[in-house]
C-alpha cells in the first residue's frame with residue numbers, strides 16, 4: 001500500500017525515479033529533523049544517517065553539498081582543500097534558495113540545481129544508510145554506492161578528528 005507523500009517528499013521520490021534509482025521515500029510519524037532523531041525513527045545507528053550539509057563558496061558564492069555520516073562533524077579545512085576555495089556557512093535562506101528544501105529535510109538529490117558534492121568516506125562502512133527526503137519526516141534507505149552514483153560526488157575523508 002502506498003501512502004500519499006507530501007509535496008516536498010514527492011519531489012525527492014520523483015528525482016530518484018528520474019535518476020533511475022529504485023528507492024522508496026517513506027514519511028514517518030516521528031521527526032527525522034536531526035540525525036539523532038532520524039536514527040531513532042528508523043531504528044539504525046546515527047552513523048548510518050546521511051546529513052546533507054550545505055556550504056557556500058566564499059569566492060564563487062556557489063553552494064557545495066557535504067553528505068556526512070550522522071556520527072561526524074565536517075572539518076571545513078579539509079572540505080576547502082577539496083573544493084579549492086574558502087567556504088562559509090550557508091544560512092537557512094541560502095539553503096532554501098539553492099536547494100529548494102528547508103533545513104531538516106534537505107535531501108542529497110532532487111535540488112533545483114545540481115550541487116557539487118563531497119561524500120564522507122565513513123558512510124561506506126555501512127551496508128545501508130538513510131538520507132533525508134525533503135521534509136523533517138521523510139527519509140529513504142540506500143547504499144553508499146547508490147549515494148555516490150546519484151550525486152556524482154567525490155568520496156573523501158572530511159570528518160573532524
Ligand code: 5CA
Pocket residue numbers: 032033034035038049050051052053090091092103104105106130131132135136
Ligand atoms: N533530516 C535530518 C537527517 S537526514 C537532517 O536533515 N539532518 S541534517 O544534519 O542534514 O540537517 C540539519 C543540519 O542543518 C544541521 O546539522 C546544521 O548543520 C544545519 N542547520 C541547522 N540549523 C541551521 C541554521 N539556522 N542555519 C544554517 N544551518 C543550519
